[in-house]
Amino acid sequence: MTRDSERPLRADAARNRRLIMRTAERMFAQGGASVTLNEIAREAGVGVGTVYRRFPDLQSLIDALFTERFTVFLELAAAAADQHSDPGQALRQYLLDAAQWRARDRALDVILANASMDARPIAQMRDDLGGLVDGLVERAVAAGAAREDFAGADVYAFLHMVGAIADRTHDIAPDAWRRYAEVLLMGFGLEQSPPAHTSAMSDGQLRRTWPRPEAFR
Numbered sequence: 001m002t003r004d005s006e007r008p009l010r011a012d013a014a015r016n017r018r019l020i021m022r023t024a025e026r027m028f029a030q031g032g033a034s035v036t037l038n039e040i041a042r043e044a045g046v047g048v049g050t051v052y053r054r055f056p057d058l059q060s061l062i063d064a065l066f067t068e069r070f071t072v073f074l075e076l077a078a079a080a081a082d083q084h085s086d087p088g089q090a091l092r093q094y095l096l097d098a099a100q101w102r103a104r105d106r107a108l109d110v111i112l113a114n115a116s117m118d119a120r121p122i123a124q125m126r127d128d129l130g131g132l133v134d135g136l137v138e139r140a141v142a143a144g145a146a147r148e149d150f151a152g153a154d155v156y157a158f159l160h161m162v163g164a165i166a167d168r169t170h171d172i173a174p175d176a177w178r179r180y181a182e183v184l185l186m187g188f189g190l191e192q193s194p195p196a197h198t199s200a201m202s203d204g205q206l207r208r209t210w211p212r213p214e215a216f217r
Contacts, residue, residue, distance in 0.1 A: 017054050019044050021068070024061055029106035033062070033114045059114075063122060066115035069108060070125045072101055077132035088145025091136045092190045095158060096181065102159050103166035103177045140190075147189035158184055168209045173201045 023044035027035050037058055041051040055061040080094035102108060116122050133152050140146040161184065166177040179198035201209070 013054075016046055016050055019046065020051055020054055021061070021065060025065055025105075025107040025111070028065075028110040033058075033110050037061070059116060062111055062114050063116050063119075065107070065111045066122055067125065069105065069111065070122075070129055073098060074125065074129050074132065076101065077129060077136060081132070081136060086145070087136070087139035087143040088190055091140040091146060092185060094133070094136055095155065095185060095190075098155075098159055099162045099177065099181045102163045103170075103174075105163075106167055106170060109163065145190065150188050154188065158188075169201070169205075172205050172208045176201055176205075 020040060024035070024040050027040060027043060035058075037051050037055065038048055040061075041048045044051075055064065076097045077094050080090045080097065084090035084093060117126060130152065133155050137146070137150060137152050137155065141148055141150055158181075162177050162181050165180050169176040175198060179200065182198070
């Protein structure tokens, strides 16, 4: 990291950086990672030079988006541990808070698939989050608040499943993911507190979530 990149950005530069990042994540959510910095600049309405000053290549942009997201997950895990003396409630809070964040973030899977996972500081953030999550899980299991075979890997599977539902229902039933998150939490042995009052999707909503047919060739 250069000395210049460590300095606080001017207000206009920070605003442009946020605009570029928000535009990129929207484009990733819509079409995957097969976009260019030039296309992102055009969509954001900024000059190509502005994008390249902030992000010299697409990888650096993806890694910045990863860092932003994992910072949030780290904060959520730390907050859950600090706010609840009950291990089950701490784990439950983290799972629901992380699921809510994932439900809003339709670009997360693309970013995870393309981030520099083995390069620091990303690898360090990944390991730090893993340590916090493993701690939440181990304490809940030891207290008998979660099923005894529940493991840290189940947390990531949980978020993946919730994310898949949220992505499919985002524009149809934005809160549908909550219902299925609760079902999974009960399966993990975590009690409801407070109960989530969610209802099933209507038949019409469900049909709208089905994959769209492709034209025959």
